[in-house]
Amino acid sequence: MSYFIVADSACDLPEERLAQLNVGRCPLTANFQDGTVLEDSFREMDATAFFDGMRSGVVSTTSQVNTAVFYDMFHKALQTHDHVLYIGFSSGLSGTYQGAILARNTLEEDDPGLAGRVIAIDTKSASLGVGLLVLEACRMRDQGASITEVAEHIENQKNHINQFFTVEDLVYLKRGGRISAMKAAVGQLLNIKPILCVNPEGKLIPIGKAKGRKKSIQALMDHFRENYDPAYGKDFAISHGDCLEEARQLANLIKSEYDMNEPVIHPVGMVIGSHSGPGTLALFFPGKPREDFNPAL
Structure with a gap:
């Protein structure tokens, strides 16, 4: 049929x-x-x-x-x-x-x-x-x-589709109620970049933080290492908020260590981008079942 x-x-x-x-x-x-x-x-x-x-x-x-x-x-x-x-x-x-x-x-x-x-x-x-x-x-x-x-x-x-994000500017998470105005202000002052995931219930939650953009990208790579399982495939994808070079940088990090297919790399759409902002970097890959992390930040 x-x-x-x-x-x-x-x-x-x-x-x-x-x-x-x-x-x-x-x-x-x-x-x-x-x-x-x-x-x-x-x-x-x-x-x-x-x-x-x-x-x-x-x-x-x-x-x-x-x-x-x-x-x-x-x-x-x-x-x-x-x-x-x-x-x-x-x-x-x-x-x-x-x-x-x-x-x-x-x-x-x-x-x-x-x-x-x-x-x-x-x-x-x-x-x-x-x-x-x-x-x-x-x-x-x-x-x-x-x-x-x-x-x-x-x-x-x-x-089994693991989903980890980081953002450049905390104001969009504050606007969407993900973090408080106080935490957003302190985070901006200290150059804190949150790490977020989509949990098994399909909700976006903050699960950690990194000091500066370079370390936040490294944190995405660390989550890949911890959760990727080749038994579920070799495809991966990166969406980004107008930061293509950083998306390629992350893709190259992954490909330098793992035998993966060519990644799917596209901008975050208007709807998701409205809530995550410019500089969003999101990594998607098959692996271990998604964990129900305790919210951070």
Whole structure:
């Protein structure tokens, strides 16, 4: 039976890459102070312009995927395919996954003949953590795997996608309620860079800190050493907030020590970037099951 894979824009794979993979894309949105609303892409504003705006004080809020967008995507796909497989942004970070479930349920109420034809996976992941799972699902699809085989594999794999972040400026974590204003002020004064992870519940939590940017990048490398397991694959990915050279530096560190595939490196999208800021550096790789760290900072 044929099936169509759908992702949302928080997977941080570029639109053109998803189009090449024949994956449906449902966008979140970024909402700017001047009233401009943009889809979560760099079609109308490139990544450097977006992050430069943030550096100069532009603030944007974000919105989850409209349920009607999911409804239309699922309905259209089911006109030509037997099933839809939606691989979604963590429910611990956004209401987007719940919106997809609402769209599916509404679709089934409107047409009971479509019941059971949309399978949704809450990846408990963000950014290219979701992206790696989408790429894996596409590889399996193209090799002839059934939707049941793909869905079971992604469900089993998702907690093995380790996800560690660092940020350049604590103001964005303060704005999002991740740390207090006092800790942000002290951290900025002392040049403290937080280390964060996405935990098994799909929530972003601070788990440590480093003094200065160089040591924070080294901390990401240390987490790779501690948690990578080649039994789960050789793919890895790095997303970044307009700091490509540092992303490449981290990738080269990893490749100098480990036999890995070429990394997927892309900018953090507008939606996740609005909450993490310029200078975000995020590392995603397969390995040991994600740990439930005690929050730090």
